[in-house]
Amino acid sequence: MKLIGRKIYKGMVEAEAIVTNDGISFYGGVDPDSGKVVEVGHELEGQSITGKVLVFPTGKGSTVGSYTMYRMKKNNTAPVAIVNKEIDTIIAVGCIISEIPCVDKIDIKNIKTGQKIIVNGSEGSVEVK
Amino acid sequence: MRLDQEEKDMLEGKYGKAAQKSMEILTTLGEIFDAENMIDVHGVQIAGVSYANLGEAGLEFLTDMAEDGKVRVLTTLNPAGMDRENWQALGIDKEFAKNQNRAIDAFARMGIITTCSCTPYLIGNAPHYGQHIAWAESSAVCYSNSVIGARTNREGGPSALAAALTGKTPNYGYHLEKNRHGQVLVNINAPVNGTDEFGVLGKIIGDKLVELGKKIPYITGISSATVEELKSFCASVATYGGTALFHMEDVTPEYNKYPKPTEIVFEINQNELDIARGELIDEDIEVDFVSIGCPHASIHEIANVAKLLEGKKVKKEFWITTARPTKRIADEVGYSKIIEDAGAKFAADTCCVVAPIKGRFKGIMVDSAKACYYGRAKNKFKVKIGSIEECVGEAIK
Numbered sequence: 297m298k299l300i301g302r303k304i305y306k307g308m309v310e311a312e313a314i315v316t317n318d319g320i321s322f323y324g325g326v327d328p329d330s331g332k333v334v335e336v337g338h339e340l341e342g343q344s345i346t347g348k349v350l351v352f353p354t355g356k357g358s359t360v361g362s363y364t365m366y367r368m369k370k371n372n373t374a375p376v377a378i379v380n381k382e383i384d385t386i387i388a389v390g391c392i393i394s395e396i397p398c399v400d401k402i403d404i405k406n407i408k409t410g411q412k413i414i415v416n417g418s419e420g421s422v423e424v425k
Numbered sequence: 426m427r428l429d430q431e432e433k434d435m436l437e438g439k440y441g442k443a444a445q446k447s448m449e450i451l452t453t454l455g456e457i458f459d460a461e462n463m464i465d466v467h468g469v470q471i472a473g474v475s476y477a478n479l480g481e482a483g484l485e486f487l488t489d490m491a492e493d494g495k496v497r498v499l500t501t502l503n504p505a506g507m508d509r510e511n512w513q514a515l516g517i518d519k520e521f522a523k524n525q526n527r528a529i530d531a532f533a534r535m536g537i538i539t540t541c542s543c544t545p546y547l548i549g550n551a552p553h554y555g556q557h558i559a560w561a562e563s564s565a566v567c568y569s570n571s572v573i574g575a576r577t578n579r580e581g582g583p584s585a586l587a588a589a590l591t592g593k594t595p596n597y598g599y600h601l602e603k604n605r606h607g608q609v610l611v612n613i614n615a616p617v618n619g620t621d622e623f624g625v626l627g628k629i630i631g632d633k634l635v636e637l638g639k640k641i642p643y644i645t646g647i648s649s650a651t652v653e654e655l656k657s658f659c660a661s662v663a664t665y666g667g668t669a670l671f672h673m674e675d676v677t678p679e680y681n682k683y684p685k686p687t688e689i690v691f692e693i694n695q696n697e698l699d700i701a702r703g704e705l706i707d708e709d710i711e712v713d714f715v716s717i718g719c720p721h722a723s724i725h726e727i728a729n730v731a732k733l734l735e736g737k738k739v740k741k742e743f744w745i746t747t748a749r750p751t752k753r754i755a756d757e758v759g760y761s762k763i764i765e766d767a768g769a770k771f772a773a774d775t776c777c778v779v780a781p782i783k784g785r786f787k788g789i790m791v792d793s794a795k796a797c798y799y800g801r802a803k804n805k806f807k808v809k810i811g812s813i814e815e816c817v818g819e820a821i822k
């Protein structure tokens with residue numbers, strides 16, 4: 297199944313999806329050293345997003361979150377791609393400065409945790425295998 | 426999005442890596458917000474300066490951008506996490522100071538003027554009516570849009586830096602006249618005086634706007650306001666309401682440019698002001714810290730504090746936070762000596778919101794509703810709002 301959205305940042309990767317219906321705050325909500333979600337009560341609390349395609353509705357929290365994503369990329373703890381329902385500026389800027397392929401305007405209900413998906417940030421599409 | 430040749434060249438890397446990354450940020454934001462083109466900006470104010478907020482992550486980004494990035498327009502900085510000269514006396518640890526200076530040095534390498542202040546419009550980064558700028562710092566954004574009539578969106582740290590390194594910003598939001606109309610009519614039916622009371626008013630309006638899901642108030646009933654009162658109001662309404670623009674009848678320059686909103690109206694009477702003030706005073710507070718200058722104190726406010734403190738001694742930690750250029754004027758004129766002889770301290774370049782002071786104090790008294798918000802949220806202090814006179818009175822008690 298191929299889902300067509302909007303390109304936010306270029307690049308193509310294939311990896312396992314990790315999906316949540318909660319918003320993500322990279323600043324304070326994710327530990328940039330371990331790559332784990334640490335926000336108390338978050339659907340993904342305790343789970344690692346490293347090396348996965350992180351699929352969530354939209355970003356939230358402080359604008360410093362863009363910098364946290366940059367740090368994760370340098371630490372090799374970042375997700376390899378991001379898919380959003382509706383992008384916000386923190387995640388968009390974070391993806392650009394960290395060079396993480398990103399697509400939004402995707403109906404994320406069509407993606408399940410554990411599925412292998414291909415994110416094409418240059419085309420703005422997501423393919424669920 | 427339509428780009429001109431220079432913008433395309435930046436995007437292709439012909440102006441270097443930092444300009445390329447910047448243009449990527451700006452064009453992507455432009456696409457997200459349906460901007461048709463880029464516009465030139467005349468000045469930039471950058472936020473995300475305190476090492477406490479940047480962390481090692483932000484610092485790495487700045488260091489990388491400083492490799493070949495140079496600003497193309499007048500650019501100034503938000504407050505840092507410490508007074509750059511007097512940090513030891515203010516209890517900042519060495520490691521923090523070292524990292525804070527690394528961040529400021531990276532900004533300096535890019536040609537940014539490292540005056541660390543939330544009131545750039547008081548110290549030379551002052552746009553005129555109708556100019557396009559790209560400012561971060563929510564209180565200064567609100568001031569420049571509303572009081573000056575310049576045009577800016579609420580930028581974040583990276584997008585403001587990107588504007589500085591390219592001289593451009595995507596043309597959307599508050600840059601367009603169609604988005605600058607007042608949405609909610611607010612009638613004030615009580616006298617409002619002093620920085621503290623304008624802060625209280627900003628909280629009431631900000632809270633109400635959030636409830637209504639609206640952004641731009643059109644305010645009536647304020648016959649006049651000082652620069653200091655407006656700066657306090659801007660900080661408060663931006664903190665509580667996310668407001669980047671308001672119109673104030675007979676006070677701000679654009680109030681009669683657009684139609685007065687009529688659909689949504691709310692009234693503010695003395696009773697609302699009293700209730701909101703009460704919400705900014707924690708009942709069981711024991712004040713051990715007094716701070717004036719959120720946003721950064723003007724020379725007029727410093728003169729007032731000096732007058733109130735002359736010949737007195739403070740008994741509590743008392744900070745006057747201000748921009749270093751303003752502090753220099755206070756030094757020249759002699760206000761600094763009077764204030765320091767009374768035992769109060771200047772904290773230039775920084776403020777009680779961004780300095781790493783969590784745990785050092787229990788109760789803070791301020792004349793700023795914004796400082797109350799962050800005192801509670803960020804530093805877990807008990808808070809109390811009062812006029813400058815009441816703050817000084819508390820400090821010498």
